Amino acid sequence: MQPISITPYIERVFGYAVRRTFTREEAEELTQQILVTVLGELPRLRDESRFEPFLWGIARRVTLRFSRMQGQRRRHMSWDDLTALPAPEDETTREYAALRRQVAMLSAQWRDILVLHYFDGLSTREIA
Numbered sequence: 001m002q003p004i005s006i007t008p009y010i011e012r013v014f015g016y017a018v019r020r021t022f023t024r025e026e027a028e029e030l031t032q033q034i035l036v037t038v039l040g041e042l043p044r045l046r047d048e049s050r051f052e053p054f055l056w057g058i059a060r061r062v063t064l065r066f067s068r069m070q071g072q073r074r075r076h077m078s079w080d081d082l083t084a085l086p087a088p089e090d091e092t093t094r095e096y097a098a099l100r101r102q103v104a105m106l107s108a109q110w111r112d113i114l115v116l117h118y119f120d121g122l123s124t125r126e127i128a
Contacts, residue, residue: 004042004051006035013059020063022122026070034062 010031017030038058045054103111116122 004045004048006038006055009055010035013055016059017063020067021070022116022126030063030066033066034059037062 013034014027014031017027017034018024021027021030038055041054041058045051103114106114113127116127117124
């Protein structure tokens with residue numbers, strides 16, 4: 001019986017994670033969580049020919065858990081304090097302050113969308 005190697009699956013798991021997250025950092029974190037969980041659960045695999053379904057089943061479960069965690073983190077983030085975002089160099093301080101005030105007056109949902117698109121550079125498809 002030859003030991004199972006997850007090395008050939010690392011790139012595929014990372015691609016899976018990229019399609020299900022908003023940033024590269026989140027994709028890397030999700031990939032790591034999936035692979036660590038697979039390694040921990042590997043002793044439970046009885047039939048080596050079933051490794052791929054085993055892997056992707058774990059990937060789905062870990063992704064659901066990860067998405068819930070990220071959703072909770074985002075809910076607790078406050079976009080009201082936009083001072084952490086760097087001011088563009090070509091904007092005057094007064095114009096930038098006015099823009100921050102206007103963004104802060106938006107509902108939380110619209111603020112999140114605006115920040116994710118214009119500051120984090122996500123496409124509307126990724127935000128959806």
